[in-house]
Amino acid sequence: MPTYFSYTSEATDYLSSRDRRLGRAIAAVEETCGHILRETDEDLFSAVIHHIVGQQISNAAQRTVWERLRASLGSVCPERVDRASAEELQSCGMTFKKAEYIKDFARKVNRHELDLAAVERMDDADAITALCSLRGVGVWTAEMLLLFCLERPDVLSFDDLAIQRGMRMVYHHRKVTREQFERYRRRYSPYGSVASLYLWAIAGGQFPGFEKDYAPLTDAQRKARRRSRDKARRKESSK
Template identity: 25%
Template sequence: MVAFLLPQKLAVFFIRLFILSGLKKNQTMQEAIDHLFQKDPIFQYIIDTYGLPTIPKRPQGFETLVLLILEQQVSIDSAKATFLKIKAEHATFKPELLVDVSDDQYRAFGVSRQKSTYIKALSSAILNKEIDLESLPQKTAEQVREELIKIKGIGNWTIDIYLMFCLQEPDLLPLGDIAVVNTIKELLDIHDKSIMETHTINWSPYRSYATFLLWHYYLRKRKRTIVY
C-alpha cells in the first residue's frame, strides 16, 4: 500500500509546485514590499516616487562570474562593453579558453592586469575541479560564499551579487556597494557602516528586495537606466 501511495503523493506535490511556481515571483515581491513598508518608510517613498524596480536576474555559471569580475569598481555599462569585446573574439567563452589568453590580449580588450589575473584564477579553479559551479544552487548562501571566497579576486561584493542575481537569495544587503551605501546615507542619514548593518537587520528576511529598491532609487534619481 505504501509503495503505491508514495508516487501518488509525489505527483500531487509536483502538480501543486507547478501551479504555484507562476505565482511565486509576484507573491514574494508583494510579501517583501509589505514587510519593508512596515519596517521603514523610505521604501514606500521610493515606490511612490519611482514605481517598482525590475528584479535583476542573470544566468548561473562562469560567464556571469567573469562579468562580475569586470564590474568590480567600474560602471556596469563599461564592464559590459569589455565583456562583449571578449565574447566577440572568443565566442565559446569557456574556462579552458580564457585561462590561456595572454595579458596583452586582455589589455587590448580593456581588462586590467589585475582583473585578467582574477579571470585566470577562476578559470583554473574550475578546470582543476577546485569548485563546481553547477553544484552551487543546491547549497546554502553561506556554503556558496565559502566556496567562492577561496578564488582570488572574488570577494564578498561579487558573491553577494551572484547570490542575488543568479541564485535568487532573498536576504542579502551588499554594504560593499557604493550605490547602496550612498542611498542609505541620503535617505536615512546613516553614515557609519556598523550602524547601517544594525539598522538594516530590520529589513530581513527581504534585504535583497530592499537592495533592489535602493538601486532603483539611486538610478532613477540620476536618470540612468541599466540593463542587468
C-alpha cells in the first residue's frame, strides 16, 4: 500500500499567510484537485537505487526498470544487490553506468562504509553531503531523497526545473535568480517541502490564473509561433 508525503492545513495556512501569491496558487490547486498526494519511498536504501534508476528517463520507463529489478532480486536490499553482478542489474533495462553506481552503493552499505541509519539522523545539510558522496548522486537527487523518503519538512530545490517554472508562473519572473530563490526559501521556511508540492502542481497543470510561464521564448518556440501566425494569415487570405 503506497504512503504519501504527510502535511496538514497548518503548513498551507502558514505559507498562505507569509506569501499572498503562493496562497492564491495553493487555493487554486486545492479547489481543483484537493490535497496533494505524492508517494514516498519505504526505506533509504531502496530509495537511493530508485532515484538512480530514474535519472534522465521517463516516469514510465523508471517504473518498468524498477519492477524488473524487484522481480530479478526478489527484494531490493543491500545483500541481494551486492550479490548481483552489474550485468544482471543492467539486464533490467538500466545503463551499465547506473548498474555500477548501484553496485558501489550496495558495497559501501554492506561494508559499513556508509551508515544509512546515521544519515537519517543528520540535519539536512549533513545528510545531503553524505548522500552526495555516493557515485551517481548529486545535490538534486539528495534533496529529493530528503523530501520523498525521509520526509524532511523544509526542502526546496534550486536545481529543480519544475520548481523554477512554478515560481515563474506564480511570481511572473522571466528568470528566477539565486538571490530571489533564497528569499522565497526563507519566506517558506519551515514548510519548504509543502511549498515544493504546490509549485510542482502549478508547473504541471492548468490552474485558473496560473496558466502562463513567463520565461522568454526559445528560438524554436519563436519560430513555431511565427509559422503558426503565417499559416493563419495564409488561411485567412485564401478565403
